[in-house]
Amino acid sequence: MSLLDYFKSSKKPQTAVTAKERLQIIVAHQRTERGMPDYFPQMKQEIIDVIRKYVTISEEQVSVQLDQNDDNLSVLELNVTLPEKN
Structure with missing residues (x-):
């Protein structure tokens, strides 16, 4: 046992x-x-939808971040991994 x-x-x-x-x-x-605004998830999805009009990608290939600092400055960072051309 x-x-x-x-x-x-x-x-x-x-x-x-x-x-x-x-x-x-x-x-x-x-x-x-x-700390993200209420509209952020919808905005992220709309950005992905626009990219998909031109290139076939998955959601994992898109990273969207919103950074805010104390000076009321917001930075939207978008990283997209595009597929290679065949």
Whole structure:
């Protein structure tokens, strides 16, 4: 029985580690969106839709960030990974 317990116990910590990493990613993502304006998700989707009129891309290939500082200055950063020409 101790051999079976060995295999059984080794899988649970790996699952816990994976779950913890996923939760950390979700929390970090929500923290970045916390200070965003209400219109930001819709604006991001519209930017992706416009790019898709010209190039076939997935949402993972587009990164949109809004940085705001204390001087009432906002910077919209857009990074798009374009597919290679064939």
